[in-house]
Amino acid sequence: MTTNPLLTPSTLPYGLPDFPAISDEHFLPAFRAGMAEHRTELKAIATDPADATFENTFRAFERSGALLRWVQMVFSNLVAADGTDARQAIDEEVSPELAAHADSIYLDGALYQRLAGVDVTADPRLDAEDRRLAEETLKTFRLLGADLDPDSQRRLAVLNERLAVLTAQYGRRMVAENTNSAVWFATAGELAGLSEQDLASAAAAAHAAGHPGGFLLTLSMFTSQPWLAVLEDRDSRRRVHEAAWRRGSTKGEHYTLDLAAEQASLRAEKAGLLGYTSWAEYALVDRTAPDLAAVRELLDRVVPAATANARRERDTVESLAGHPIEPWDWPFYAARVEREQYHVDATALRSYFELDRVLQDGVFAAAGALYGLSFRERPDLNGYAPGVRIWEVLVEQGAEASGSAGLGLFVGDFFTRPTKSGGAWMNSFREASADLSERPVVSNNLNIPQPADGEPALLTVDQVNTLFHEFGHALHGLLSSARYASLSGTAVPRDFVEFPSQVNEMWMYWPQIVTRYARHVESGEVIDQELLEAIEASSLWGEGHRTTEYLGAALLDLAWHSLAPGSTVSDPLAFEAEHLMAAGLDPELVPPRYRSSYFKHIFAGGYAAGYYSYLWSEMLDADTVEWFRANGGMTRQNGERFRAELLSRGNTRDPMESYRAFRGQDADPEHLLRRRGLLG
Numbered sequence: 001m002t003t004n005p006l007l008t009p010s011t012l013p014y015g016l017p018d019f020p021a022i023s024d025e026h027f028l029p030a031f032r033a034g035m036a037e038h039r040t041e042l043k044a045i046a047t048d049p050a051d052a053t054f055e056n057t058f059r060a061f062e063r064s065g066a067l068l069r070w071v072q073m074v075f076s077n078l079v080a081a082d083g084t085d086a087r088q089a090i091d092e093e094v095s096p097e098l099a100a101h102a103d104s105i106y107l108d109g110a111l112y113q114r115l116a117g118v119d120v121t122a123d124p125r126l127d128a129e130d131r132r133l134a135e136e137t138l139k140t141f142r143l144l145g146a147d148l149d150p151d152s153q154r155r156l157a158v159l160n161e162r163l164a165v166l167t168a169q170y171g172r173r174m175v176a177e178n179t180n181s182a183v184w185f186a187t188a189g190e191l192a193g194l195s196e197q198d199l200a201s202a203a204a205a206a207h208a209a210g211h212p213g214g215f216l217l218t219l220s221m222f223t224s225q226p227w228l229a230v231l232e233d234r235d236s237r238r239r240v241h242e243a244a245w246r247r248g249s250t251k252g253e254h255y256t257l258d259l260a261a262e263q264a265s266l267r268a269e270k271a272g273l274l275g276y277t278s279w280a281e282y283a284l285v286d287r288t289a290p291d292l293a294a295v296r297e298l299l300d301r302v303v304p305a306a307t308a309n310a311r312r313e314r315d316t317v318e319s320l321a322g323h324p325i326e327p328w329d330w331p332f333y334a335a336r337v338e339r340e341q342y343h344v345d346a347t348a349l350r351s352y353f354e355l356d357r358v359l360q361d362g363v364f365a366a367a368g369a370l371y372g373l374s375f376r377e378r379p380d381l382n383g384y385a386p387g388v389r390i391w392e393v394l395v396e397q398g399a400e401a402s403g404s405a406g407l408g409l410f411v412g413d414f415f416t417r418p419t420k421s422g423g424a425w426m427n428s429f430r431e432a433s434a435d436l437s438e439r440p441v442v443s444n445n446l447n448i449p450q451p452a453d454g455e456p457a458l459l460t461v462d463q464v465n466t467l468f469h470e471f472g473h474a475l476h477g478l479l480s481s482a483r484y485a486s487l488s489g490t491a492v493p494r495d496f497v498e499f500p501s502q503v504n505e506m507w508m509y510w511p512q513i514v515t516r517y518a519r520h521v522e523s524g525e526v527i528d529q530e531l532l533e534a535i536e537a538s539s540l541w542g543e544g545h546r547t548t549e550y551l552g553a554a555l556l557d558l559a560w561h562s563l564a565p566g567s568t569v570s571d572p573l574a575f576e577a578e579h580l581m582a583a584g585l586d587p588e589l590v591p592p593r594y595r596s597s598y599f600k601h602i603f604a605g606g607y608a609a610g611y612y613s614y615l616w617s618e619m620l621d622a623d624t625v626e627w628f629r630a631n632g633g634m635t636r637q638n639g640e641r642f643r644a645e646l647l648s649r650g651n652t653r654d655p656m657e658s659y660r661a662f663r664g665q666d667a668d669p670e671h672l673l674r675r676r677g678l679l680g
Helices: 024-046 055-063 066-081 085-106 109-116 128-143 150-180 196-208 234-246 257-273 279-286 292-321 330-341 346-352 355-371 461-478 494-509 511-517 529-537 543-560 572-582 613-630 636-647 655-663 670-675
Strands: 183-185 215-217 373-377 389-396 404-415 425-430 441-448
Touching: 024 055, 024 066, 024 085, 024 109, 055 109, 055 128, 066 085, 066 425, 066 441, 085 150, 109 128, 128 279, 150 257, 183 234, 196 215, 257 279, 257 572, 279 292, 292 330, 292 543, 292 613, 292 670, 330 346, 355 373, 355 461, 355 494, 355 511, 355 636, 373 404, 404 425, 404 461, 425 461, 441 461, 461 494, 494 511, 494 529, 494 613, 494 636, 494 655, 543 572, 543 613, 613 655, 613 670, 636 655
Parallel strands: 404 441
Antiparallel strands: 183 215, 373 389, 389 404, 425 441
């Protein structure tokens, strides 16, 4: 084997991985070398004969495992964005090894006792961030079983290893099933309503998948597919919806429900070992929500109003359609309501949202106006797949200096590929850390259909919103000023991490931004102000349906993760239907945003008992939007306040303390309810 590039520091700007030099054969040896090096470092900490201090325990623990962390960050990005069969196989092989390695750390009694023996409050040289590191490190040890007796620790290790295997298997099967579930159509007539660009993309997708001709519609990870809003043929809509709805639920090679049920049962057992009544109760210990009761109270407050709105909306579209509405009909007739009542044509709007212009003159421009950032594309730096682009992020120097300084790198991977996980996300290849002298390298992944050669990539309104949303996560990583990597950027509680990204969505329609990027792709004409006002007027239309879709997924997540220790689920689909109905939701009226068989967030994405986070974070977001509007909107002064008190802080202090420092008070949930049209 040639020299392994993962075993030596990258010499590229900001530590960007040297992707052309890295091959799949490098990962397993690098993982194992990283684990071995980490074990040696940790043993040295645990057996150090010197008196235990912050420096030789907590800071040494924080700095240990640098090689392993580097390999994991590179690989986790690649397996999500370009998860070839070879990489999925590596993931399945190494995941249980990594789980066992983590257990060897957090169940190491000697290491835990040495850390716990340091009184960080007694050392006047330590600041609040040092103490926060110590507090969070010990909390992690306790939550991962450090206080358990030896027999319980052994059982916990078995559970962790099995859960790692199940998570990797679920992710692999889900990606394969999503690709296999793409719907092939023989003729263009079956796809009436699609634009010429979308037809060309579908024809190219069919060719790439090996079909002799025809058109292939690939699926997003949601239950409701974007194609349904434009397909005129009802049977074509039905075929697309049913393909999406069935994913992973038919027994066979890509069946995922057995993996989901086993994960939920083992998580319940693990929670019981750790002293909790359910995984949901356990997960909430490390969140900003005070407890499970508070989460349920918020969801219960929203369900009746959302479902009532959804029923009223159904009556409207059924009147328009002239027949009962099925799930595959809703997006089509909802779009007709927008066109006919609000004069908003989602298909025509795409001509105003060309990807590069939205990115450069919208997303990047907003970050410049608020935070003094600028972006210089670096075609000299290689991405990990064709079409991946890289920008250097620069930040304005202070008044005493001139020009801009390098902040980090932004990696953009916007188009779908067969090996890519569905959905959209932000990840880091490198986290900001003053202690390690490392600057951030962050990525955004979307799944926009690849346009035909020579054609522009035109976005839907939802995709524009997603672009702004995911870049909010990127800003959280890029603007971090944390000293320690484990407290940096998006390393905050799960129900807080969506907050900055949701706030960033507000700039999508901000007057000084939207007129820069929303220009007709052919004429360059700025989008009409009346059309923007119509879009705003229509924003509450369909909110009952959208909120109910989301609530279905959030409550389904809590149902799976409220199982008591020892519980099993023999029929996952019956379990799903029973709990949705019991929560006051009707999946026949509005199917959940995700079904258990393709719910990546909770079975392959770290959101177990955490999907409620989007609504919890939106409560903070809606309150913050009101603050920006009341204080002059998009100004450098406001951006600096948000950066200084929130974006830069990461987990260096309690995130809710950061929120109150920024806002001056706790969030008022009425702003959220009003935004979603749920107040009387």
